[in-house]
Amino acid sequence: MKKVVRGFYSIAYSVKLCRPDVIAAYPITPQTEIVENLAKMYADGELGNCEYVTAESEFGAASILVGASATGARTFTATCSQGLILMSEVLINAAGMRLPIVLVNTNRALSAPLSIWNDHQDSMILRDAGLMQIYVETNQEAHDMVPVAFKVAENPKVMLPFMINMDGYKLTHAYEPIDLLDQEVVDSFLPPYDPPVYMTTKNPLTFGCYAPPNYYAEFRVVLQNAMERAEKELEKAYKEWAEITGRDWGGHVVTEGVEDAELIAIAMGSLTGMVRNVVSELRNQGKKVGLLKIRTFRPFPAKEIKEILKDVEKILVFERAVSFGYEGPVGMEVKSACFGLTPEFYSFAVGLGGRDVPGEEVMKIINEVYDGKVKQGFHFGTVKPFEEVVV
Amino acid sequence: MVMKITLGGVSKPHSSKTMKTGDWGTEYPVVDEEKCTACKTCEYLCPDACIVVVEKEDGKKVAVPDYDYCKGCGVCFSVCPAGAIKMELKEIYKLEVC
Amino acid sequence: MSYFGPGHGACPGCGLTIATRNVLEALEGKCFVANSTGCLEIVSSQYGRSAWGVPYIHSLFENTGAVAAGIDLALKALKRKDEGKVIVLAGDGATADIGIGPLSGMFDRNHDVIYICLDNEAYQNTGNQQSGLTPPGSNTTTTPVGELLPGKVGRKKDMVSIAVAHGVAYVATASVAFHADIRRKVRKAAEIEGAKYIQIHTPCVTGWGIDGKQTILSARLAYETALYPIIEYENGELTRVRKIKERKPVEEYLKIQRRFRHLFKHPRGKEIISMLQKIADENAAKFNLDV
Ligand SMILES: Cc1ncc(C[n+]2csc(CCOP(=O)(O)OP(=O)(O)O)c2C)c(N)n1
Ligand code: SF4
Ligand code: SF4
Ligand code: SF4
Ligand SMILES: [Mg+2]
Numbered sequence: 085m086k087k088v089v090r091g092f093y094s095i096a097y098s099v100k101l102c103r104p105d106v107i108a109a110y111p112i113t114p115q116t117e118i119v120e121n122l123a124k125m126y127a128d129g130e131l132g133n134c135e136y137v138t139a140e141s142e143f144g145a146a147s148i149l150v151g152a153s154a155t156g157a158r159t160f161t162a163t164c165s166q167g168l169i170l171m172s173e174v175l176i177n178a179a180g181m182r183l184p185i186v187l188v189n190t191n192r193a194l195s196a197p198l199s200i201w202n203d204h205q206d207s208m209i210l211r212d213a214g215l216m217q218i219y220v221e222t223n224q225e226a227h228d229m230v231p232v233a234f235k236v237a238e239n240p241k242v243m244l245p246f247m248i249n250m251d252g253y254k255l256t257h258a259y260e261p262i263d264l265l266d267q268e269v270v271d272s273f274l275p276p277y278d279p280p281v282y283m284t285t286k287n288p289l290t291f292g293c294y295a296p297p298n299y300y301a302e303f304r305v306v307l308q309n310a311m312e313r314a315e316k317e318l319e320k321a322y323k324e325w326a327e328i329t330g331r332d333w334g335g336h337v338v339t340e341g342v343e344d345a346e347l348i349a350i351a352m353g354s355l356t357g358m359v360r361n362v363v364s365e366l367r368n369q370g371k372k373v374g375l376l377k378i379r380t381f382r383p384f385p386a387k388e389i390k391e392i393l394k395d396v397e398k399i400l401v402f403e404r405a406v407s408f409g410y411e412g413p414v415g416m417e418v419k420s421a422c423f424g425l426t427p428e429f430y431s432f433a434v435g436l437g438g439r440d441v442p443g444e445e446v447m448k449i450i451n452e453v454y455d456g457k458v459k460q461g462f463h464f465g466t467v468k469p470f471e472e473v474v475v
Numbered sequence: 476m477v478m479k480i481t482l483g484g485v486s487k488p489h490s491s492k493t494m495k496t497g498d499w500g501t502e503y504p505v506v507d508e509e510k511c512t513a514c515k516t517c518e519y520l521c522p523d524a525c526i527v528v529v530e531k532e533d534g535k536k537v538a539v540p541d542y543d544y545c546k547g548c549g550v551c552f553s554v555c556p557a558g559a560i561k562m563e564l565k566e567i568y569k570l571e572v573c
Numbered sequence: 574m575s576y577f578g579p580g581h582g583a584c585p586g587c588g589l590t591i592a593t594r595n596v597l598e599a600l601e602g603k604c605f606v607a608n609s610t611g612c613l614e615i616v617s618s619q620y621g622r623s624a625w626g627v628p629y630i631h632s633l634f635e636n637t638g639a640v641a642a643g644i645d646l647a648l649k650a651l652k653r654k655d656e657g658k659v660i661v662l663a664g665d666g667a668t669a670d671i672g673i674g675p676l677s678g679m680f681d682r683n684h685d686v687i688y689i690c691l692d693n694e695a696y697q698n699t700g701n702q703q704s705g706l707t708p709p710g711s712n713t714t715t716t717p718v719g720e721l722l723p724g725k726v727g728r729k730k731d732m733v734s735i736a737v738a739h740g741v742a743y744v745a746t747a748s749v750a751f752h753a754d755i756r757r758k759v760r761k762a763a764e765i766e767g768a769k770y771i772q773i774h775t776p777c778v779t780g781w782g783i784d785g786k787q788t789i790l791s792a793r794l795a796y797e798t799a800l801y802p803i804i805e806y807e808n809g810e811l812t813r814v815r816k817i818k819e820r821k822p823v824e825e826y827l828k829i830q831r832r833f834r835h836l837f838k839h840p841r842g843k844e845i846i847s848m849l850q851k852i853a854d855e856n857a858a859k860f861n862l863d864v
Contacts, residue, residue: 105650106643135646139639140678147636147675151607151643154630157650159643177632182483243482281485283605283628283644285656290486290623292631299620302480484620491580491617491624500585519598519752520789522590524578541579548585548778548785562786 085264091223091256094264095162095188096121098230100131101270105157105277107136108148112167113200114252115190119162142167146174146185153183154291156282158234161185164252165192168206172213178245179214180307181292184237184277185245186230191353191404192252193437201438202252204353204404207381208413214307216246216314217382219352223260225333226250231265231274232321239321240280242314244307249381251354253438265329273328315383336385338377339392341367345374347398347454350418352378355402355434355441362446371454378414386421393422400453401431402446411462430458434465441465496523500547502562504540510559511537517551517560526551576602581624582616586785588775588792589613589691591749593662596689596773599759602627603657605648607641609667610634612698612777613691627657635671637663638679638688645684654685658763661688665706666696668772669730680739683767687759690732690770693777701780701832705730708800709852710845712832713780723841724832728852736770737806744806748774750792751803751815758805774801782831794826799853802860816864820857823849 089097095118099107107126109119119138126136135152139145142163149159163171168189178185189207193199207217216236220226229248237246250256281289295303319335326332340360342348351359356377363375376392378385393399399422403412410416415431422429430453435441445466452458504526513528513536525544530536538559540551552560576597583590589612597604606629608614614631617624632640641661648654668676668690679686695713696702703713708729712718716725736744743765747755755773762769776783776791783791795801796815800823803815823846827833836842857863 106646108643108646133650133652135650137642137646137682140674140681143636144639144642144675144678147632147639148643148646150632150636151630151640151645152647152650153643155605155644155647155651155653157643157647173633174636180483181632281482283630284653285603285605285628288488288602288626288628290488290490290618290625290629291483292629293484293486293618293620293623294615294631295484295620299478299480302478303484306480479621486618486621486623488623488626489575489580491578491619491622494580494582494622496580496582516752519595520591520749522578522583522585522587522594522785522788523581524575524594544579546585546785548788550586550591550785550788553786554789 086261087264088259088261090117091226091250091258091260092117093121094223094227094262095230096125097264098227099160100125101265101267102231102234102274103132103158103276104134104160106149106152107134107160108139108145109161110139110142110145110163110167112142112164114192114256115162115164115167117256118188118190142170143174146171146178149185150174150178150181150183153178153185154181154283156277156279158277159185160187162188162190164190165194165206169194169209172210175210175215175245176213180303182243182310183245184243186233186237187245188248188250190252190256191249199437202254203436203438204249207247207249208405211382211413214244215382216244216318217249218380219249219378220255221354221356221377223255223258224262224331226255227262227265228325228329228331228333231270232325235274236314236318236321238277239317242310242317243280244310244314249353254354269328273325311383315385318380334379336380337388337392338379340375342374342376342392344372345396346372347400347450348374348376348393348396349400349402349450350376350378350414351402352381352414353404355404358441358443358446359402362443362450366450373450373454384417384421389418389421390425393427394425396427398428398430398453400450403431403433404435406433415462428460430460430463432463432465495543496546497543500545501568502547502549502564503542503545504547504551504560505563506538506540507559507561508535508537510557512557513537514556516554516556520550520554522548522550576626577617578624580622583612584779586778586788588693588749588777588788592691592755592773592775595752595755596660596662596759597627599756600658600763605644605657605659606630607637607644607659607661609637609663609672610698611664611667613662613664615698634667636675637661637667637672638676641686641688642679642682642684645686659686661686663688663690665690665692665694666704669705669732677739680736680741680768685766687762687769687771690772691775692772693775693780695780697777697780706732709848710833710836712835718835718839723836723839723845732772733804737809740809741768741770742808743769746772746774746802746804748792748796748801748803749776750789750796754803780832783829787829791826791829794821797821798823798826799857799862800826800849802856802862804860811860814860814862817857817862818864820863823853
């Protein structure tokens with residue numbers, strides 16, 4: 085059933101079809117409309133047995149889900165930016181406790197200065213948290229990835245929190261014709277949650293232990309192993325989804341024109357569309373450029389990326405965040421994946437805090453890198469001339 | 476035996492029983508069975524759940540400390556309304572001072 | 574009584590474990606425990622050495638009110654409410670300081686949770702730092718006694734009023750000095766739907782500088798001096814208090830504890846002692862404690 089809806093609705097609707105047991109959330113722009121829609125569905129009695137609560141904070145919302153998930157409930161929340169960072173202590177804890185909480189992060193910049201607009205600084209800071217992270221390009225993809233997220237998070241071989249990243253405003257507030265899923269399709273793909281362990285008086289287990297040094301390291305190895313298994317299980321789920329729905333979003337990465345490319349441009353999220361357009365225009369002009377879209381960021385598909393980049397001369401990463409004091413985080417990951425290869429490497433932080441990224445800018449960056457006109461390494465995209473002063 | 480790492484660190488109930496804390500204290504409680512009225516005050520107040528009123532063969536109920544876990548804290552001694560508990564110094568602490 | 578311990582690692586004579594055992598006993602083990610980071614958690618939940626005989630979860634220091642709310646919601650959604658009551662066991666620091674936001678949220682949304690604050694009057698797990706529930710005059714490592722300062726100068730936060738102000742249907746204080754009273758209050762709380770708050774005075778041998786033989790004595794003296802009134806509120810009304818036969822001067826309570834010993838020689842000691850006596854007198858008057 086195709087319907088023109090906004091991004092936040094496509095998420096809320098998909099969450100409903102996943103039959104969650106507990107939703108806890110807290111409003112923050114531009115995520116608010118996701119939970120408002122869920123709240124309305126709850127008020128209208130459309131969420132079945134699900135309990136929906138607005139918590140006292142994002143920290144509280146995530147903590148509620150820790151208790152609920154450990155009790156055996158399917159759990160969902162959505163947040164971004166300041167809210168995600170406020171949740172971070174809890175999410176890191178949930179990963180260690182192996183609780184399959186699913187969240188949607190509507191990527192937004194971090195304060196200061198305060199900004200409600202989009203970049204990837206928020207989710208990048210949670211890179212090491214033990215959450216699976218994917219980045220979606222369109223609202224249909226976002227809609228489709230919610231059942232996938234639950235399926236993989238709750239897979240007994242995985243049991244990890246799952247964060248779907250969708251660009252704030254650019255996707256959340258955009259109208260797109262969305263093929264809204266049918267309940268039967270989701271039911272056939274996503275079985276009810278069957279937790280391997282959960283809190284019950286019938287078998288009174290202890291959750292959330294502390295581990296002295298003679299145990300702690302092994303738990304971290306196990307977390308890493310779970311991420312490694314997640315790489316396979318997620319890939320399988322992507323495939324199964326494509327078979328069931330006929331919509332194939334690709335695997336961990338998607339490529340276009342990389343086979344003969346001298347330059348491969350790398351992007352994540354909604355910016356990919358723009359980069360794709362520019363790349364295909366340049367190919368039409370006879371330039372040997374290709375596109376690598378990264379969908380799965382954690383677990384990081386390093387081997388696949390290295391294989392794709394193994395013969396390329398130039399790598400160009402479009403970043404939406406900065407690791408201050410070094411460079412862009414995606415570029416760092418790509419470089420480490422390419423260890424042993426010797427391509428030229430460039431990365432550009434663009435679109436920070438919602439700054440528009442016009443096609444001409446992408447075109448200019450790719451052309452300049454292609455033509456050898458810029459230094460290797462990390463750069464910021466277009467910024468206006470300024471002078472640093474105290475007041 | 477190879478170490479087991481459970482999902483999320485889940486632990487089995489009462490697995491602390493392997494920690495025998497009976498050697499922590501310097502003192503240990505001795506119950507005077509004649510004086511004990513089996514009132515259970517000690518049982519409710521022992522921080523280590525290791526003194527329990529039990530029925531003996533002769534039918535008399537008395538408080539019995541479990542020295543495998545007793546830390547010799549003296550809570551039971553301090554609360555016994557019948558004055559039925561004495562704390563005694565463990566043999567190994569009865570050192571001669573030269 | 575087999576819902577907690579033995580084999581846990583608490584100091585000999587620890588008040589927390591006494592309270593915990595009586596809480597679980599009152600519910601006959603039919604409960605879910607959410608516990609904050611702190612002494613009780615550390616001594617009972619080492620990997621593979623759990624002292625718990627009931628379903629138990631520890632997440633963080635400051636989120637236990639919310640974790641318990643989540644358990645409550647899950648039990649509702651999964652139609653498993655009959656399995657048992659949801660209880661929180663949290664330290665005074667977790668309750669009155671760092672976790673007061675999630676606690677307030679839990680109260681406000683009126684989850685079916687018995688929130689029990691185990692009040693040992695400081696951050697004991699980390700070595701006796703002051704909390705909002707540390708009483709004035711207490712020598713803690715972050716309110717140390719010095720040439721100028723006589724230990725903590727601020728007051729003990731009134732969590733009972735904070736709970737009552739949230740409209741919590743049942744709010745009570747209790748003490749390990751009265752074990753049957755703990756069980757009665759927990760059972761009573763269990764019969765009431767919605768959020769409940771019980772604050773139990775639980776002496777800490779290490780932080781207070783007492784001997785295990787004085788654990789119950791010190792708790793009793795806190796009550797007998799009216800420094801720790803034992804009271805009950807139902808639907809906002811004070812419904813019951815434990816009367817004091819012959820109220821004792823606060824010095825009797827203070828002098829047996831190392832954390833207050835300096836008050837008897839510090840230049841500002843007298844001032845603090847009379848402040849504490851004034852608090853006790855006010856408690857006695859406010860709750861009509863004297864017989
Ligand atoms: C966010 C955070 N800050 C600080 C700590 C360190 N910490 C752990 S337990 C604790 C004190 C606990 O005090 P309380 O809640 O009174 O419990 P008690 O140990 O006294 O029973 C502190 C400061 C922590 N674990 N997490
Ligand atoms: S001395 Fe302490 S630990 Fe031992 S039985 Fe008595 S109260 Fe329990
Ligand atoms: S408190 Fe004393 S009288 Fe009562 S059961 Fe224990 S030992 Fe016996
Ligand atoms: S430090 Fe105090 S509260 Fe902590 S275990 Fe020891 S006696 Fe109990
Ligand atoms: Mg404390």
